[in-house]
Amino acid sequence: MNHLDAFRQDTRAWLEANCPEGVRGPGQVAWGSRRIELEPDVRLWLARMAEKGWTVPTWPKAYGGAELDKAEYQVLISELKRIRARTPLTGRGVNYIGPTLLEYGNEEQKARWLPGIARGEGGWAMGYSEPGAGSDLASLSTRAVRDGDRFIINGRKIWTSDAMDCDYIFVLVRTNPDAPKHQGISLILVDMHQPGVQVRPIRLLSGASPFNETLFEDAIAPASDLVGGIDNGWTVGKRLLQFERSTHAGINISGAQGGRTAESRLPQIVKRYAPLANGAIADPELRTWLIRVEQNGHAQRLTQKRVIEEVQARAPGFASSAVKLTNALQVQDSHELILAAMGSQGIGWEGAAFSPDEIEATRTWLRDKSLTIAGGTKDIQRNIIAKRVLGLPD
Numbered sequence: 548m549n550h551l552d553a554f555r556q557d558t559r560a561w562l563e564a565n566c567p568e569g570v571r572g573p574g575q576v577a578w579g580s581r582r583i584e585l586e587p588d589v590r591l592w593l594a595r596m597a598e599k600g601w602t603v604p605t606w607p608k609a610y611g612g613a614e615l616d617k618a619e620y621q622v623l624i625s626e627l628k629r630i631r632a633r634t635p636l637t638g639r640g641v642n643y644i645g646p647t648l649l650e651y652g653n654e655e656q657k658a659r660w661l662p663g664i665a666r667g668e669g670g671w672a673m674g675y676s677e678p679g680a681g682s683d684l685a686s687l688s689t690r691a692v693r694d695g696d697r698f699i700i701n702g703r704k705i706w707t708s709d710a711m712d713c714d715y716i717f718v719l720v721r722t723n724p725d726a727p728k729h730q731g732i733s734l735i736l737v738d739m740h741q742p743g744v745q746v747r748p749i750r751l752l753s754g755a756s757p758f759n760e761t762l763f764e765d766a767i768a769p770a771s772d773l774v775g776g777i778d779n780g781w782t783v784g785k786r787l788l789q790f791e792r793s794t795h796a797g798i799n800i801s802g803a804q805g806g807r808t809a810e811s812r813l814p815q816i817v818k819r820y821a822p823l824a825n826g827a828i829a830d831p832e833l834r835t836w837l838i839r840v841e842q843n844g845h846a847q848r849l850t851q852k853r854v855i856e857e858v859q860a861r862a863p864g865f866a867s868s869a870v871k872l873t874n875a876l877q878v879q880d881s882h883e884l885i886l887a888a889m890g891s892q893g894i895g896w897e898g899a900a901f902s903p904d905e906i907e908a909t910r911t912w913l914r915d916k917s918l919t920i921a922g923g924t925k926d927i928q929r930n931i932i933a934k935r936v937l938g939l940p941d
């Protein structure tokens with residue numbers, strides 16, 4: 548038996564013995580937050596996988612990983628999918644700041660932060676956008692001033708997803724207001740459990756509030772939590788954005804991806820709502836639309852797979868912008884199709900006239916409009932593709 552077959556056999560046996568029934572199939576997934584209580588099976592699954600190094604399978608063992616190579620990693624993922632196991636850990640810790648620290652952190656920072664991130668000890672927020680700095684991120688004005696062995700931070704971040712449940716935040720701050728705007732920025736790690744950091748929820752149209760304003764009023768961060776050197780935050784911060792886009796695109800291979808399913812349920816969903824004739828969708832326009840979305844979805848999944856197989860580094864470079872963009876457009880197109888199939892049942896927001904599934908479909912359609920804004924708008928992705936992938940002039 549060759550090495551990979553033996554690895555598969557051992558992995559399968561270990562997963563059978565250690566993956567609790569309660570995490571097979573959809574449900575709660577840990578993302579590190581100390582403020583959210585985990586179901587017992589989810590907590591157990593996280594602890595067992597972290598012990599094995601399989602919450603971040605490709606990371607070095609010294610930092611909580613298992614140093615799996617690409618082939619072993621793919622075996623692990625396929626075995627997780629085989630038993631429909633949920634990913635043991637996700638979030639901005641393992642997917643964004645962890646891989647960034649692996650590349651830009653010094654030894655002390657890696658040893659201090661990465662093992663805890665791999666064990667899911669603390670949820671991370673992303674402090675990039677400001678009221679005057681979204682697409683034009685380099686215009687940010689939150690200030691960090693060095694004071695002995697610490698930084699004092701003042702300013703206002705906006706659209707900080709999940710901040711109310713986070714324990715730490717990585718923040719892009721201005722450390723040198725006299726330098727050209729891309730050159731006076733730094734990336735700093737900040738503990739959110741301090742009086743200088745305040746989180747204000749932003750209520751959305753849906754009534755939910757996953758977004759926040761995060762205010763820094765004399766917030767403190769140790770100088771040792773500056774990542775990648777002073778005034779080098781633009782380079783570090785852009786690399787983190789690539790990890791974010793790769794995650795949005797489903798092609799990040801640095802963290803845990805188990806349980807992700809490649810199968811499309813779209814035909815069943817459309818058939819549940821659309822009028823049928825002899826078991827087939829009666830409306831030819833809907834049929835053509837479904838075929839197009841399914842073909843695009845298949846092409847998307849193959850492209851993701853190809854990009855994952857091609858990359859040597861932990862995350863692909865500018866190709867992640869292309870896959871993120873097409874993924875977002877594809878998801879939005881499929882929701883439009885579902886709503887078209889639902890007809891007047893697809894406008895339900897609440898009330899007894901609509902089933903919970905119908906209400907959920909409408910809300911998902913609306914919520915996923917944000918996919919072409921979050922992590923950089925579709926226009927910004929197109930700019931990046933034009934410049935960095937196609938080499939077109941500015």
Ligand SMILES: Cc1cc2nc3c(=O)[nH]c(=O)nc-3n(C[C@H](O)[C@H](O)[C@H](O)COP(=O)(O)OP(=O)(O)OC[C@H]3O[C@@H](n4cnc5c(N)ncnc54)[C@H](O)[C@@H]3O)c2cc1C
Binds near residue numbers: 682705708920923924
């Ligand atoms: C679901 C979601 C989650 C988010 N979570 C976070 C988070 O956790 N942390 C965080 O820091 N931020 C977060 N954001 C904010 C997000 O990064 C910004 O919304 C995004 O970068 C766009 O910035 P903006 O909203 O200021 O829009 P603007 O930059 O003001 O853009 C307005 C419009 O102008 C267009 N535009 C701007 N510049 C150009 C250009 N150069 N070329 C062509 N068109 C252009 C844009 O495409 C857009 O259509 C989140 C956003 C969403 C929707």
